[in-house]
Amino acid sequence: MTSVDHRLLRRRTLRALERGLLAREEVCDASHELARAADTFGAALSSACPVCHQPSLREVAFAFGRGLPPQGQVVGGLLQEEQLTSVEGVRLFRVEVCLECRWNFLLEERGQAAPS
Numbered sequence: 811m812t813s814v815d816h817r818l819l820r821r822r823t824l825r826a827l828e829r830g831l832l833a834r835e836e837v838c839d840a841s842h843e844l845a846r847a848a849d850t851f852g853a854a855l856s857s858a859c860p861v862c863h864q865p866s867l868r869e870v871a872f873a874f875g876r877g878l879p880p881q882g883q884v885v886g887g888l889l890q891e892e893q894l895t896s897v898e899g900v901r902l903f904r905v906e907v908c909l910e911c912r913w914n915f916l917l918e919e920r921g922q923a924a925p926s
């Protein structure tokens with residue numbers, strides 16, 4: 811199992827936004843599908859959105875890999891994370907999405923390393 815944590819990049823992105831190096835539209839660009847998946851399957855986060863400061867932050871995970879749709883399979887309901895991450899070649903992407911301003915950021919990716 812390998813894991814890549816993107817929290818440092820998230821902090822840098824938010825700092826760039828504060829300094830005006832990034833426009834809000836560049837980071838608050840969650841697609842309709844992503845926002846809907848986050849609304850339906852996502853878990854509410856206790857922290858407020860880092861951009862609009864509304865309590866509208868959700869965390870949702872998608873799985874990519876063999877046998878899964880090319881656009882990814884949303885994790886939830888019958889498809890639980892533990893089942894997916896034990897399958898070779900499946901990678902899991904955990905994303906935070908704000909339902910208010912559409913801020914979205916990849917928090918973490920993990921899964922089995924590709925066989926070398």
Ligand SMILES: [Zn+2]
Pocket residue numbers: 859860861862863864866908909910911912913
């Ligand atoms: Zn927001």
